[in-house]
Amino acid sequence: DGGITQSPKYLFRKEGQNVTLSCEQNLNHDAMYWYRQDPGQGLRLIYYSQIVNDFQKGDIAEGYSVSREKKESFPLTVTSAQKNPTAFYLCASSINGGREGNIQYFGAGTRLSVL
Amino acid sequence: LAKTTQPISMDSYEGQEVNITCSHNNIATNDYITWYQQFPSQGPRFIIQGYKTKVTNEVASLFIPADRKSSTLSLPRVSLSDTAVYYCLVGDWAAGNKLTFGGGTRVLVKP
Numbered sequence: 051d052g053g054i055t056q057s058p059k060y061l062f063r064k065e066g067q068n069v070t071l072s073c074e075q076n077l078n079h080d081a082m083y084w085y086r087q088d089p090g091q092g093l094r095l096i097y098y099s100q101i102v103n104d105f106q107k108g109d110i111a112e113g114y115s116v117s118r119e120k121k122e123s124f125p126l127t128v129t130s131a132q133k134n135p136t137a138f139y140l141c142a143s144s145i146n147g148g149r150e151g152n153i154q155y156f157g158a159g160t161r162l163s164v165l
Numbered sequence: 166l167a168k169t170t171q172p173i174s175m176d177s178y179e180g181q182e183v184n185i186t187c188s189h190n191n192i193a194t195n196d197y198i199t200w201y202q203q204f205p206s207q208g209p210r211f212i213i214q215g216y217k218t219k220v221t222n223e224v225a226s227l228f229i230p231a232d233r234k235s236s237t238l239s240l241p242r243v244s245l246s247d248t249a250v251y252y253c254l255v256g257d258w259a260a261g262n263k264l265t266f267g268g269g270t271r272v273l274v275k276p
Contacts, residue, residue, distance in 0.1 A: 054208075085266070091268065092266040092269055093209070093252075093266035095263065109265075147258075147259045148259060149197060149216075151258045153211050154211070158207060158208055159207065159208055
């Protein structure tokens with residue numbers, strides 16, 4: 051089955067703790083993205099990567115970090131510097147460039163809560 | 166970065182056609198118009214994309230006037246399962262114009 055797998059589905063963070071959200075895709079896409087969604091709101095871009103070993107900050111990168119060591123994987127770390135991390139986190143991927151580069155395929159999401 | 170404006174919510178009934186209009190007055194020449202559907206606690210799902218005129222697929226139609234300053238997503242004969250949030254995005258990643266999710270339109274289909 052081709053697609054994007056996010057894990058875990060639910061995650062709890064203690065104060066001062068860093069947590070890492072996993073995102074894996076087997077669609078052979080070059081580009082990957084991380085979004086945050088708060089209740090009743092749209093998605094906001096945290097980080098994106100258009101090629102392996104390169105990534106760019108999105109609109110709300112503070113308190114988050116990413117790595118892109120493999121084409122298939124784009125993990126997101128929510129650091130202790132992110133003071134309000136409770137949200138629904140969504141990972142997406144797309145081909146890079148052209149008309150279809152604007153079509154993103156999303157995972158099922160990870161819901162992060164603070165204990 | 167093109168900004169989009171959509172109605173916050175719309176109600177409809179089963180079997181009716183639902184039309185959602187999105188305004189994007191400062192759309193750039195290279196920008197595409199892309200629509201997504203999102204159910205609660207799920208990731209958005211691509212519905213349809215267009216550049217100009219009309220595009221139709223098995224799920225929806227997208228009407229884009231010549232000036233491209235707006236677009237209308239048309240969902241024919243909706244069912245209860247079409248209750249969702251619909252997002253209109255405008256941009257072109259290849260041109261460095263990131264697509265941005267706004268608040269979307271909450272469509273409620275009633276029996």
